[in-house]
Amino acid sequence: MDFRLSDDQLALQDAARRFAQTELAELAEHIEATSEPVPQNWLKRYAEMGFLGVNTATEHGGLGLPLIDALLVMEEFAKISVGVAFPVFECCAGPVRIVERLGDPSLAARIVPRAVQGDILVAISMSEPDAGTALTDLRTRARFEGNDIVLDGTKRWCSGAGHSGGYVVFCRFDGIQGAKGVGAVFVEMGTPGLSFGEQEGMMGFHGVPSADIFLDSVRVPKSHLLVGPGGFGQLMGLFNIERLGNATMALGVAAGALEQVTGYVQERQQFGKPIIDFQAVQLRLAEMAVKVEAARLLIHKAASNAGTGLPDLGEASIAKCFANEITREVCASALQLMGGYGYAKEYGMERRFRDSYGWGIAGGAIDIQKVNIAGHLVGRRFNQRV
Amino acid sequence: MKVIVAVKRVVDYSVRIRVKPDGSGIDLANTKMSMNPFDEIAVEAAVQLKEAGKVDEIVVVSIGPTPALETIRTALAMGADTGLLIRSDEAIEPLAAAKLLRAVALEEGCELAILGKQAIDDDANQTGQMLAALLDWPQATFASAIAIDGKVATVTREVDGGLQTLELDLPAVITTDLRLNQPRYATLPNIMKARKKVIAEKTPDAFGVDITPRLTVLATEEPESRKAGVKLGSVAELLGKLKDEAGIL
Numbered sequence: 001m002d003f004r005l006s007d008d009q010l011a012l013q014d015a016a017r018r019f020a021q022t023e024l025a026e027l028a029e030h031i032e033a034t035s036e037p038v039p040q041n042w043l044k045r046y047a048e049m050g051f052l053g054v055n056t057a058t059e060h061g062g063l064g065l066p067l068i069d070a071l072l073v074m075e076e077f078a079k080i081s082v083g084v085a086f087p088v089f090e091c092c093a094g095p096v097r098i099v100e101r102l103g104d105p106s107l108a109a110r111i112v113p114r115a116v117q118g119d120i121l122v123a124i125s126m127s128e129p130d131a132g133t134a135l136t137d138l139r140t141r142a143r144f145e146g147n148d149i150v151l152d153g154t155k156r157w158c159s160g161a162g163h164s165g166g167y168v169v170f171c172r173f174d175g176i177q178g179a180k181g182v183g184a185v186f187v188e189m190g191t192p193g194l195s196f197g198e199q200e201g202m203m204g205f206h207g208v209p210s211a212d213i214f215l216d217s218v219r220v221p222k223s224h225l226l227v228g229p230g231g232f233g234q235l236m237g238l239f240n241i242e243r244l245g246n247a248t249m250a251l252g253v254a255a256g257a258l259e260q261v262t263g264y265v266q267e268r269q270q271f272g273k274p275i276i277d278f279q280a281v282q283l284r285l286a287e288m289a290v291k292v293e294a295a296r297l298l299i300h301k302a303a304s305n306a307g308t309g310l311p312d313l314g315e316a317s318i319a320k321c322f323a324n325e326i327t328r329e330v331c332a333s334a335l336q337l338m339g340g341y342g343y344a345k346e347y348g349m350e351r352r353f354r355d356s357y358g359w360g361i362a363g364g365a366i367d368i369q370k371v372n373i374a375g376h377l378v379g380r381r382f383n384q385r386v
Numbered sequence: 387m388k389v390i391v392a393v394k395r396v397v398d399y400s401v402r403i404r405v406k407p408d409g410s411g412i413d414l415a416n417t418k419m420s421m422n423p424f425d426e427i428a429v430e431a432a433v434q435l436k437e438a439g440k441v442d443e444i445v446v447v448s449i450g451p452t453p454a455l456e457t458i459r460t461a462l463a464m465g466a467d468t469g470l471l472i473r474s475d476e477a478i479e480p481l482a483a484a485k486l487l488r489a490v491a492l493e494e495g496c497e498l499a500i501l502g503k504q505a506i507d508d509d510a511n512q513t514g515q516m517l518a519a520l521l522d523w524p525q526a527t528f529a530s531a532i533a534i535d536g537k538v539a540t541v542t543r544e545v546d547g548g549l550q551t552l553e554l555d556l557p558a559v560i561t562t563d564l565r566l567n568q569p570r571y572a573t574l575p576n577i578m579k580a581r582k583k584v585i586a587e588k589t590p591d592a593f594g595v596d597i598t599p600r601l602t603v604l605a606t607e608e609p610e611s612r613k614a615g616v617k618l619g620s621v622a623e624l625l626g627k628l629k630d631e632a633g634i635l
Contacts, residue, residue: 011459011463011577012574012577015571015572015573015574015577019571048573049571049573049574054574063574063578065578073574
């Protein structure tokens, strides 16, 4: 077993790191202050550099590399901030993968290359007012009408809502109850009947728009069907890519905090010496490093076993669960080590701390990952309804 | 027109240099290495000339150990056409480097050589000048602007008194200063393409160049650490200090 990255992967990682560290700090501050998402001209820059198509198939204009290569790039962006990294997450690990792999070839050929070129963002919309962790309670209705699909319902917490050009909307077909009735449809911005609620104000994740989506007799062609009834398992299988993307964003936030605080404790002097010379600081720093490294290995294992295919549910859940928990712990420790400078907005650590919290809520809460893990361990699926 | 660009693998500019405890040199174990920043500017200058249709082919040469292949790959990913590594694990002094570059420039039929004005490891600032002398080509060092028109290069140089503009007949040697350009980032697609290119490898012997060091390093020491400064409350206080303590006034 060889845990070293290949020379190609090191080159990609280095390119992403250089770009992110040199170019994105100012953008991250702007996004944090305004809560505006990454602007169009920057999306084009990301695209020109190839960051939005790392693991997209070559026929769709991507590099066709394995998922792990995309995650290496994503971590470097997330070290700077969630706001600057979010488009990379959406394009490499998020809904673009669903459109690419499950969409009608004509739809994929039209949408995916535009995502790689930074001309369109695609959002995923799963939750509803009464369907969160219990996703299969979702009620947004989809019905076939001639050559169209008609959607009605309300979606909640859609990251990217109002700013994305396309939406992967989870919905229930023809009134079929339970998981069997759940599928997904692609809806483009500007489709009549599609509207958005007020932007939510979030604790962190500035620059990641979030809002309700209202679907009022939204009519799309049948070719926009991503998964029909009975295909929920397929959707969730693909969602393991998103889980690893989520885990990598959490990892990046933690790794960025660790890098920042490692510099700080060597510069900050108290009692006439740098505070890294105190054993309490050494132990804390070591504990943070152990957590970050362990999270990275869990993610890399799951992604590397997946190759260009789908990650395993158990491995992806373990990686997500662990990364979601340690990112909060690592950012909290880093904030504490920086004292007043950690608590002050100016130095960025309080932003990392707030950002760290979201990942264990988004894309399947920490506790439900644990239920997945336990189920995987004993070879059962635990029915939460009975 | 073919242009030769030399790139050196050096300690990354952001790394804090550590002197070996026995003073025999710099500790390079586990140290991040990168392309010399002035050489990146040289590569960018060559690529811009190629984009402007003034140059047909860019040959990138590095002299150093096997990992210098990565430095060459970076240049290829930025837009250079072919790479050559002259492999040596010995320290290469400027005169040896200039002799080797001369041999390559003549062999490849290059009409222009663009080099970084100096490498940030030894800061020698000699190779470009020596190369020009050995080739008997005109030289323009510390370039802050380059224009090529036919067989004439017009180069603006940053000198102590301001800016100096030189006109050189090609073939010529140009060395780059910091403000010549802002090197581009290699894009991921270009990085992947560059990784598939074959880089030629040779040894100094193949060019019949003797690289035996002419210099002996006697000692390597940390610079003396700076004493802490003091904050003063007023100009009067400053004048007092300059008069009484520094003895300047």
